[in-house]
Amino acid sequence: MNKNLKVFIIDLDGVVFQGNNLIPFADKAIQKLKSKGKIPLFLTNNSTTSSIHLAQKLLSMGIECSHSEIMTSGIAAAEFIKTTKVDNEMGIFVCGTNDLRSELTKLDIKISSPDTCGALLVGQNPNFTYDDLKHSVWALQRKIPFIACNMDPNFPSENGRLMPGCGSLVSAISTASKCIVNYEIGKPNPRILDLLLSKHRLNKKDCIIIGDNKNSDIELALQVNIPSVFINSNPSQIISKDYFEAKSLFEAVELLL
Amino acid sequence: MNKNLKVFIIDLDGVVFQGNNLIPFADKAIQKLKSKGKIPLFLTNNSTTSSIHLAQKLLSMGIECSHSEIMTSGIAAAEFIKTTKVDNEMGIFVCGTNDLRSELTKLDIKISSPDTCGALLVGQNPNFTYDDLKHSVWALQRKIPFIACNMDPNFPSENGRLMPGCGSLVSAISTASKCIVNYEIGKPNPRILDLLLSKHRLNKKDCIIIGDNKNSDIELALQVNIPSVFINSNPSQIISKDYFEAKSLFEAVELLL
Structure with missing residues (x-):
């Protein structure tokens, strides 16, 4: 090597x-x-947590780093949306956490409702509900681009237990809407x-x-x-x-x- | 005809x-x-509502019928579990509504936790959360049978809007657990x-x-x-x-x- x-x-x-x-x-x-x-x-x-919060988490574990040394699929999604204007500047409906929304607003990307958005962005979300699923489907019924932070089906947690990943939430939305992901970011x-x-x-x-x-x-x-x-x-x-x-x-x- | x-x-x-x-x-x-x-x-x-509640709903709309004249995928699932003992009588973890649970308990089927159940039953659930998804995946990590009330991806609601169906919740669980449905009931x-x-x-x-x-x-x-x-x-x-x-x-x- x-x-x-x-x-x-x-x-x-x-x-x-x-x-x-x-x-x-x-x-x-x-x-x-x-x-x-x-x-x-x-x-x-990981698209649940902002790079600033991840840097704080690492620091609490004795690892010093700047938030700029961390790249998440949430930041990458925001950069992608900013660069491509894939939402036609009509804003994004975010099926994800507030930290994911904050990565978008840092780049002045508008957060929109399912009825007005120009694209859907799906991230991992430990607080995902049927309403998130329903609103994502309603957004996609308007034939807008479907962006996934990543397609990871799951990730390991303590005791060998699997946690559902962003890809599993994407599956639910894809199945219900009959739309496939247009852009996979992570x-x-x-x-x-x-x-x-x-x-x-x-x-x-x-x-x-x-x-x-x-x-x-x-x-x-x-x-x-x-x-x-x-x-x-x-x-x-x-x-x-x-x-x-x-x-x-x-x-x-x-x-x- | x-x-x-x-x-x-x-x-x-x-x-x-x-x-x-x-x-x-x-x-x-x-x-x-x-x-x-x-x-x-x-x-x-429909597996969200018991046949008794559906008969009441029909009556409120001017349609008289007995609950025995209504068959739901929830009742069918309960009958299937009762007859086959697919849960090895260790009980069922229900990812679904309380009305679905009541169809099981009416037939003396035990409701169990993800850690102790003998099978997983997934029904439509307008209150579905990430925790339901996670617990279903944890149950399936124990290699138990995976039963779906149905695989409907969606159903129409007012204004042409699609509502995510049981099949879309099943997709999320399948993707995260990498397990496929063993029994489709409806x-x-x-x-x-x-x-x-x-x-x-x-x-x-x-x-x-x-x-x-x-x-x-x-x-x-x-x-x-x-x-x-x-x-x-x-x-x-x-x-x-x-x-x-x-x-x-x-x-x-x-x-x-």
């Missing part, structure tokens, strides 16, 4: 923390990267990585991606042809030619430095 | 009422059927019709089905090889050899008597 890689693109949920708990030695791993002059950046499909879409790297004037060829999700983290790395480490607490016996494996971020960093 | 058909199996949502409004002349159509010695019975995929499954007819000691060959959903009502009629009327407020110009078309229940009854 190339030991000269400079930029470590690290997933958050399942790699740095699980729910509100730090994953053992993830803080030490990030300290070690910094002490060796490496640049850790965080790339997450990993494995390379756009979200480009956005993070261009913000920091960094180059893909110096990067490695570390994540616990084959369909998002590893798939993204394969798409942009950069190395990756698949974090797998039960490593498979078969060594893949496509990616490295490690049991934890700490082990991955040990392997890479 | 055979004018001697005796038993009229009528869908409720979209045929007799839309939300809380009687569809014009549906009451007259049912009165007319009765005055001609015909037997109207009601067959609905229309077009012929079992729900058999249940209604055997209760009244009636025979399929005397029946016609009247409904506004091709995938449930008409598909059921085709499966059991009985005639059907597709209620379509915008009738197609092409006459189908598989079913009759009418703009309303009233028009269908005029056509059939």
Whole structure:
């Protein structure tokens, strides 16, 4: 493996923390990267929480970083909407959290109702209700673009229990409306990585991606042809030619430095 | 068309009422059927409301019927669970309304938690939340049978707006859990019709089905090889050899008597 890689693109949920708990030695791993002059950046499909709140959460776990070092699928969605004007500037109906709405309003994107919006944006939402589902369907009946922060079906929580992901809420909306997603924003879409790297004037060829999700983290790395480490607490016996494996971020960093 | 058909199996949502409004002349159509010695019975995929509450709703709209003349996918699910003991008598986790739970408890079926249940039953639920979704996924992680009251993606409400149906909630659960439905109870499954007819000691060959959903009502009629009327407020110009078309229940009854 190339030991000269400079930029470590690290997933958050399942790699740095699980729910509100730090994953053992993830803080030490990030300290070690910094002490060796490496640049850790965080790339997450989490769209429930703003980058400012995620930076505060990391700080509470002993990991110092600026909110600009965190790219979420919510920020990427806001940037995408701002750049493409996919909503025809009629505003967005957000099926998601207030933190997701705040990423849009930071870029002066209008938040609209199902009856007036120019596009629908669906993000992960632990407070999702039948009314959110119904209003999303009503918005889509107006034949507007359907944007998903990501298509992750689920993510792990404590005790091995699965939490429904943004992709499962998207499924409910797709089934009821008979509309398919027009734009998928988060990993494995390379756009979200480009956005993070261009913000920091960094180059893909110096990067490695570390994540616990084959369909998002590893798939993204394969798409942009950069190395990756698949974090797998039960490593498979078969060594893949496509990616490295490690049991934890700490082990991955040990392997890479 | 055979004018001697005796038993009229009528869908409720979209045929007799839309939300809380009687569809014009549906009451007259049912009165007319009765005055001609015909037997109207009601067959609905609605699993939110018990047959007793549906009979009360019909009465409030001027349509007299006994709750035994109404078969819902909730009653059919309860009968199915009671007969097959698909839950190994460990009880059912219900992702649905209290009226659906009451259909189970009427048959002495135990209501259980996600951690202890022997099967999951999903019904339509206008109060569906992320917690319902999460608990359903946790139940399915225990590899128990997955039962859906029906797979209807949506149903029409006032102003042409679509309401998400049971099938859309099932999609969210399927996507998050990566489990597929093991048992689909409602229309077009012929079992729900058999249940209604055997209760009244009636025979399929005397029946016609009247409904506004091709995938449930008409598909059921085709499966059991009985005639059907597709209620379509915008009738197609092409006459189908598989079913009759009418703009309303009233028009269908005029056509059939």
